[in-house]
Amino acid sequence: MVSENEDFSGALPSAKEPSYADLVDEILTVDSPPPATEHAAQPPARKKKFKPKGLFLGSRRDTGEPIDIKSMVLARHAAMLGSTGSGKTVMAKALIEEAALAKIPSLIIDPQGDLARLALGIEPEELEKEGGDVTRAKKLMEMCEVRIWTPLRSKGLPLCIDPFRAPPSDLDAEEAITAWDMVAAGFTSLAGYDVEKAQGKVVKPFLYEILVEGTKHGLNVGDFQALARVVREPYQEFTRHLYPECFFEVEEGEEKPDAPTWDEVMIEHRLTDFEERLPKTTRNDLARRLSAYSSGVNQLLFSNGVPIDIDSFVEPAVPGKIPLNIVYLNTIQDEAQKQYFVQELSRELYDWMLTQQPADGELKLLFFMDEVAPYLPPHPRNPPAKDLIKLIFKQARKYGVACVLATQNVSDVDYKILAQANTTFIGRFTQPQDVEKVRHLLKESGGDQDLVAQLPTLGPGQFQMVAPDVDPAPVPIQCRWLYTDHGAPLNEDQVEGIISDEIRAWAKTRSSGNTKNRGAGAAHAASRGSAWNRGGLDDEWATGEAESIIDKARIKAVGGMTAAAHGIVDDSAFETRLMGGFAVLKDGRDPLYTMQATANVASVLALAWTMVALMFAWRDGDLDWWWLFVSVGLSATTCLVIALEMLLSHDAELLRKLSRFAKTSQLLIVAWLWGLLYWSFNGLGLYGAEPLLEIVVVWVTLFLVIDGWNRFKLGKIRWNGGNALSKLKGITAVLTDTQLTEMQSNSKQI
Numbered sequence: 229m230v231s232e233n234e235d236f237s238g239a240l241p242s243a244k245e246p247s248y249a250d251l252v253d254e255i256l257t258v259d260s261p262p263p264a265t266e267h268a269a270q271p272p273a274r275k276k277k278f279k280p281k282g283l284f285l286g287s288r289r290d291t292g293e294p295i296d297i298k299s300m301v302l303a304r305h306a307a308m309l310g311s312t313g314s315g316k317t318v319m320a321k322a323l324i325e326e327a328a329l330a331k332i333p334s335l336i337i338d339p340q341g342d343l344a345r346l347a348l349g350i351e352p353e354e355l356e357k358e359g360g361d362v363t364r365a366k367k368l369m370e371m372c373e374v375r376i377w378t379p380l381r382s383k384g385l386p387l388c389i390d391p392f393r394a395p396p397s398d399l400d401a402e403e404a405i406t407a408w409d410m411v412a413a414g415f416t417s418l419a420g421y422d423v424e425k426a427q428g429k430v431v432k433p434f435l436y437e438i439l440v441e442g443t444k445h446g447l448n449v450g451d452f453q454a455l456a457r458v459v460r461e462p463y464q465e466f467t468r469h470l471y472p473e474c475f476f477e478v479e480e481g482e483e484k485p486d487a488p489t490w491d492e493v494m495i496e497h498r499l500t501d502f503e504e505r506l507p508k509t510t511r512n513d514l515a516r517r518l519s520a521y522s523s524g525v526n527q528l529l530f531s532n533g534v535p536i537d538i539d540s541f542v543e544p545a546v547p548g549k550i551p552l553n554i555v556y557l558n559t560i561q562d563e564a565q566k567q568y569f570v571q572e573l574s575r576e577l578y579d580w581m582l583t584q585q586p587a588d589g590e591l592k593l594l595f596f597m598d599e600v601a602p603y604l605p606p607h608p609r610n611p612p613a614k615d616l617i618k619l620i621f622k623q624a625r626k627y628g629v630a631c632v633l634a635t636q637n638v639s640d641v642d643y644k645i646l647a648q649a650n651t652t653f654i655g656r657f658t659q660p661q662d663v664e665k666v667r668h669l670l671k672e673s674g675g676d677q678d679l680v681a682q683l684p685t686l687g688p689g690q691f692q693m694v695a696p697d698v699d700p701a702p703v704p705i706q707c708r709w710l711y712t713d714h715g716a717p718l719n720e721d722q723v724e725g726i727i728s729d730e731i732r733a734w735a736k737t738r739s740s741g742n743t744k745n746r747g748a749g750a751a752h753a754a755s756r757g758s759a760w761n762r763g764g765l766d767d768e769w770a771t772g773e774a775e776s777i778i779d780k781a782r783i784k785a786v787g788g789m790t791a792a793a794h795g796i797v798d799d800s801a802f803e804t805r806l807m808g809g810f811a812v813l814k815d816g817r818d819p820l821y822t823m824q825a826t827a828n829v830a831s832v833l834a835l836a837w838t839m840v841a842l843m844f845a846w847r848d849g850d851l852d853w854w855w856l857f858v859s860v861g862l863s864a865t866t867c868l869v870i871a872l873e874m875l876l877s878h879d880a881e882l883l884r885k886l887s888r889f890a891k892t893s894q895l896l897i898v899a900w901l902w903g904l905l906y907w908s909f910n911g912l913g914l915y916g917a918e919p920l921l922e923i924v925v926v927w928v929t930l931f932l933v934i935d936g937w938n939r940f941k942l943g944k945i946r947w948n949g950g951n952a953l954s955k956l957k958g959i960t961a962v963l964t965d966t967q968l969t970e971m972q973s974n975s976k977q978i
Contacts, residue, residue: 278294280294280296280326280364281296282296282297282298282299282326282330283296283297283298283299283301283302283323283326283327283330284296284326284364284708285297285319285322285323285326285693285705285707285708286322286689286705286706286707286708287705287706287708288703288704288705288706289690289704289705289706290704295693295703295705297695297698299326299327299330299332299591300589300590300591301650301651301695301697301698302323302327302591302594302630302632302651303587303591303625303628303630304625304649304650304651304697305621305624305625305630305631305632305633305648305649305650305651306323306630306631306632306633306649306650306651306652306653307632307633307634307635307646307649307651307652307653308320308323308632308633308634308635308653308655309634309635309636309638309646309652309653309654309655309657309666310636310653310654310655310656310657310691311636311655311656311657311658311659311662312636313656313688314636314655314656314657314686314688314691315655315688315689315690315691315707316634316636316653316655317342317343317598317634317714318688318689318707318710318714319653319655319689319691319707320343320596320598320632320634321343321346321710321712321714322707322708322710323596323632324336324343324346324552324594324596325346325368325710325711325712327591327594327630328368328371328372328550328552329364329367329368329371330591331371331550332550332591332592332593332594332630333541333542333550333551333552333553333592333593333594334551334552334553334593334594334595334596335538335541335553335555335577335593335594335595335596336552336553336554336555336596336597336598337555337557337570337573337596337597337598338554338555338556338557338558338598339557339558339566339598339599339602340558340598340599340717341556341558341717341718341719342598342717343554343596343598344376344554344556344717344718344723344726345712345713345714345715345717345718346374346552346554346712347374347376347554347712347726348712348713348726349365349369349711349712349713350365350710350711350712350713352365352366355709355711358709359709360708360709360710360711361711364711365711365712368711368712369711369712371548371549371550372549372550372552373544373545373546373549373550373551373552373731374552374554374726375545375551375552375553375554375727375731375735376554376556376723376726376727377533377534377553377554377555377556378556378559378720378723379529379533379555379556379557379559379560379569380528380529380532380559380560381532381559381720382532382533383559383720383721383723383724384556384720384723384724384726384727385533385534385727385731385732385735386532386533386534386735387533387534387536387555388528388529388530388531388532388533388534388535388536389529389530389535389536389568389569389572390530390535390536391411391414391415391418391530391572392449392450392451392455393535393536393576394411394443395407395408395411395579395582396579396582396583398583399582403582406619407575407578407579407582408436408439408440409432409436410575410578410616411436411439411575412432412433412435412436412439413432413571413612413615414568414571414572414575414612415435415439415455415518416428416431416432416435417567417568417571417612418518418521418568419431419514419517419518420517420564421514423610423612424608424610427510430505430506430510431506431510431514433505434459434502434505434506435459435514437500437502437505438455438458438459438462438502439455441466441499441500442458442466445466445469445470445497446469447465447466447469451522452518452519452520452521452522452530453519453522455518456515456516456518456519457515459511459514459515459518460511460512460515462502462503462511463490463493463502463503466493466497466499466502467487467488467490467493470493470497471485471487471488471493473485474486474487474488475487529560529565529568529569533735534735534736534738535738536572536573536576537576537738538576538577538579538580538593539580540738541553541593542592542593545730545731545734545735546730555573556723557569557570558717558720559720563602566602567602567603567611567612567613568612570603570612570613571612571613571616574613574616574617574620575616577595577620577629578616578619578620578623581620581623581624581627581629582627584627584628586626586627586628587625587626587627587628590628591628591629591630592627592628592629593628593629593630594629594630594632595620595624595629595630595631595632596631596632596633596634597617597631597632597633597634598634599634599635599636600617600633600634600635600641601635601637601640601641603617604617604633604641604642604645605640605641605642606640606641606642606643607642614642617645618645621645621648622648631649632649633645633646633649637662638657638662638665638666638669639661639662639665643665643668643669643672644672646669647669647672650695650696650697651693651694651695651697651698652669652693652694652695653691653692653693653694653705654666654679654683654691654692654693654694655683655686655690655691656683656684656685656686656687656688656690657683657684658683658684663680663683663684666680666683667680670694679692679694679702689706689707690704690705690706690707691704691705691707692704692705693705823927827924827927827928827931828870830920830923830924830927831866831897831901831924831928832863832866832867832870833920834901834917834920834921834924835859835862835863835866835897835901836863837914837915837916837917837920837921838859838904838914838917838921839856839859839860839863840915841912841913841914841915841917842855842856842859843856844915845912845913850912851912858900859900862896862897862900865893866897869893894932895932898925898928898929898932901921901924901925901928902925902929904921905918905921905922905925908921
């Protein structure tokens with residue numbers, strides 16, 4: 229010890245040996261920092277707290293920068309993809325939380341109960357520990373109004389279906405037809421018929437006409453028992469309703485008027501032959517299935533709770549709150565009922581969208597579907613809700629509805645629907661088939677396929693955000709910590725404890741409103757048919773003389789003469805289309821159609837052949853250039869229309885517009901063919917095309933004559949004044965059974 233002290237003293241010779249008091253004082257004394265100089269290092273600046281301006285989803289994994297996107301990015305829809313454990317549900321919840329903070333109401337379809345925990349807050353200490361924003365979390369819980377809807381149960385807010393809720397009255401004809409078709413498809417599926425199979429394809433149009441015509445004429449089809457009665461005996465029910473005086477009891481000596489025959493009823497009220505369209509045995513079976521839903525446990529789906537109403541979903545119970553609606557599907561055990569419920573919910577959403585004004589840079593609703601595989605499977609499977617969800621995806625942006633889909637089974641979802649999402653969050657996938665499916669999806673949407681190699685290496689909460697509206701390149705994102713609780717799915721008893729008495733009282737005040745008046749307006753709109761196809765029939769409709777729904781609004785499986793033979797009577801039963809023969813070839817059951825198609829193919833060949841001949845004549849100086857120009861123009865137009873008809877075979881609306889153009893052009897082409905034939909007789913060499921041209925001219929002219937003859941022979945010209953030429957162009961046919969029989973035999977006669 230002594231030597232140690234000596235060494236220490238030697239190291240500091242000028243120092244005074246310190247006392248214990250001096251040592252303690254030196255230890256406890258904090259040295260003051262030296263005064264700052266011009267070159268002294270400054271202490272690091274305190275990091276400024278990030279304040280999101282849009283949707284704050286997390287941070288970049290490469291740079292740590294926060295990811296803050298505009299809410300309107302979601303207007304072009306989004307998809308969440310990731311296997312179990314990837315953090316897909318957390319990413320979805322973060323998006324929903326941010327939408328609520330942006331004052332966007334949500335409608336969430338929750339099949340498993342994973343998203344119901346959005347109603348539970350998180351402990352501030354836990355959030356702060358994970359670097360979360362406690363202030364924003366508190367704001368979210370203060371402004372959010374979480375409602376958990378439970379079909380068939382009263383544990384949460386009971387929610388039921390009103391399948392008789394008719395489309396809104398202020399739809400135009402095309403929208404009304406589509407909306408009523410959805411209603412009919414819903415009842416068809418509910419009755420256990422697959423709308424993609426033969427029997428379902430017959431039942432749906434039958435129900436469509438019963439519902440629309442019944443609603444339009446005031447016949448009661450507003451409950452299952454009433455609808456079943458009309459389905460079982462449509463002649464009797466319509467006749468009793470339209471001619472009640474014929475069924476009243478009369479006093480002795482008074483004469484009761486005779487009830488009209490069904491043929492007379494059909495002609496006067498422009499109804500279809502219901503019993504001919506669906507055999508009695510099928511009608512009885514359909515009626516039995518429908519009436520079963522008016523009793524027992526089945527009726528709970530339609531009577532227990534608040535009917536689905538999107539207006540109720542977007543309106544707060546407490547002023548100033550942002551509604552967050554979670555439809556908890558765990559309470560529906562039957563898979564068919566679950567499919568039907570999602571279908572009806574989607575139908576209500578679609579109807580609601582049509583009543584909204586087009587959105588002007590704002591989102592009115594976030595529609596989120598978790599685990600969509602059962603509802604959007606790949607082709608050829610087509611469950612009831614699939615077409616509706618596709619339709620919503622197609623039109624939602626216009627009305628300010630953002631759609632977000634989530635799935636852990638990419639292989640089990642129709643990639644064409646996922647490809648419509650402009651923003652895709654892709655999490656971890658390890659199965660080769662899923663990785664390959666993601667690669668195919670990115671190829672379809674034009675995304676970077678190289679990122680798929682990273683997918684197996686991603687951790688929980690790590691995603692590749694493919695969002696061209698945010699960044700041309702994929703964005704590596706680490707999801708932020710949630711502002712709400714995350715854990716195991718809630719059971720029904722836990723849900724019951726979450727719903728406040730205030731929200732329950734509000735839910736009891738909601739009702740479906742008056743749907744009968746609304747339905748009548750929509751039925752009249754559907755009966756009027758398409759506006760561009762209707763022409764000037766608004767005045768006729770006011771006097772009850774417009775064409776019926778059978779003429780304008782039927783969902784057709786066949787067309788032309790074949791359609792007429794099945795009782796489907798519209799313009800396609802009469803028109804001979806010079807252009808579009810290739811499309812006609814698809815229906816080879818009618819010999820006249822096959823003959824017409826063959827003539828159309830020959831017409832294209834004749835036009836092409838003569839065009840080449842005219843090119844040689846122009847080269848040799850025997851023809852002015854403008855004749856060649858006319859030939860090239862007509863030939864190109866014909867080929868273009870035929871090609872478009874083939875390419876647009878899936879779009880009925882565009883095909884109808886294209887048909888109108890073809891009808892106005894065919895007379896010009898026929899005149900040109902006759903001109904070429906006359907020209908060939910007067911010295912123009914057509915390099916051997918003359919025999920083919922003669923055949924084509926004769927056949928095409930014959931078809932035009934048949935067209936006109938059928939219109940006059942089978943039709944009744946209605947004359948209400950106006951321009952004679954326009955009236956002749958719009959001649960329509962009202963067929964009796966005898967005339968239909970005559971028309972059915974036309975093909976064989978020719």
